[in-house]
Amino acid sequence: xxxxxxxxxxxxxxxxxxxDEITDMQLVEMARHENISAYDELxxxxxxxxxxxxxxxxxxxxxxxxxxxxxxxxxxxxxxSFKGDSSFYTWIYRIAVNKTINFLKQRKNRVxxxxxxxxxxxxxxxxxxxxxxxxxxxxELGLAELQEKLNSAMQKLSEHHRMxxxxxxxxxxxxxxxGNIMDCNVGTVRSRLFYxxxxxxxxxxxYLK
Amino acid sequence: MNPxxxxxxxxxxxxxxxxxxxxxxxxxxxLPRRISTRIYAHEGAPSFFESIMEWxxxxxxxxxxxxxxxxxxxxxxIIYGARAEGARADAQPRDLAVSWVGRDANALASEVSxxxxxxxxxxxxxxNTNPASPSxxxxxxxxxxxQPATMQTAYEAFSN
Numbered sequence: 609x610x611x612x613x614x615x616x617x618x619x620x621x622x623x624x625x626x627x628d629e630i631t632d633m634q635l636v637e638m639a640r641h642e643n644i645s646a647y648d649e650l651x652x653x654x655x656x657x658x659x660x661x662x663x664x665x666x667x668x669x670x671x672x673x674x675x676x677x678x679x680x681x682x683x684x685x686x687x688x689s690f691k692g693d694s695s696f697y698t699w700i701y702r703i704a705v706n707k708t709i710n711f712l713k714q715r716k717n718r719v720x721x722x723x724x725x726x727x728x729x730x731x732x733x734x735x736x737x738x739x740x741x742x743x744x745x746x747x748e749l750g751l752a753e754l755q756e757k758l759n760s761a762m763q764k765l766s767e768h769h770r771m772x773x774x775x776x777x778x779x780x781x782x783x784x785x786x787g788n789i790m791d792c793n794v795g796t797v798r799s800r801l802f803y804x805x806x807x808x809x810x811x812x813x814x815y816l817k
Numbered sequence: 818m819n820p821x822x823x824x825x826x827x828x829x830x831x832x833x834x835x836x837x838x839x840x841x842x843x844x845x846x847x848l849p850r851r852i853s854t855r856i857y858a859h860e861g862a863p864s865f866f867e868s869i870m871e872w873x874x875x876x877x878x879x880x881x882x883x884x885x886x887x888x889x890x891x892x893x894x895i896i897y898g899a900r901a902e903g904a905r906a907d908a909q910p911r912d913l914a915v916s917w918v919g920r921d922a923n924a925l926a927s928e929v930s931x932x933x934x935x936x937x938x939x940x941x942x943x944x945n946t947n948p949a950s951p952s953x954x955x956x957x958x959x960x961x962x963x964q965p966a967t968m969q970t971a972y973e974a975f976s977n
Binding site: 644647648651652655656659663664669672673676677680681684689723724725726727729730733735736738739751754755758759773777778805808809812815816 | 825827828829830831832833834835836837838839840841844845848849851852853855856857874
């Protein structure tokens, strides 16, 4: 639980209200009045998810770092135009997705992977252990190599297909949420997901038998 | 279970490996401070044009009104421009010369003709580098420097 307290400039909020009891919309309202502390709290709430989305799209930590910062800076500049039609979460995701897709289109095929390390829980994940020990044709293949193959396969997908796989299969968002973020209908999300999975399956067939 | 679905399940299990990829330790502790530093430094602040576009995006009805006004002004300027062009094309060149300069067109024409002759004389030997073209004006460069380069001059040069 966050310990710090915010200095409120909104009369309807108690100055001693803990951070985690303040809703996103209240924080947005305060950030609109140029309260950077409130915006900091919004950054803390969503930084991991935004970073993860961008990282899985780029497979590069430095690019993900730059794009995550750009996303939050741009969102702060545009927060006065945020009408509240969607949640802040959807809105910030939309900015990140658009920024990332534009970046990838400019980068085109110049893929340079700079992968993050796996956490210690990966070695104990039963699904992954089974994949490495039983289903992999080359039994000696380690998790790090599997990670590289997986990222290479993802980079072969188009930006929109990769985004759907990232948001659904890695981050666990629903089809409806993805539709709102990517500004398309649920049918499009489903068909993109199916096509992307088929492609991934073909690319990683050696590791899925 | 559908075999295709089963294969997708295997793929999803493999994709779960991505969830274990984490940035360097302490990365998320410093990120909010980096972002607020960039905000304080006014980095990424919108330009004047971006501010205008953002204002139009928020005030869509005013944007429509502005674009309609701009289109109307453009259409009016094109129509009046075409009419003025037509009226100018109908006028006689002599009338135009009198109206523009405000003095007699014959006097203007003689001045223009005289100055052109002089320019032709100097340009004849300075600018003409074509070896196939006649160089009738050249003798006059030393003998009679200000002699205009005409057919009469050439005849005199050869006959002498």
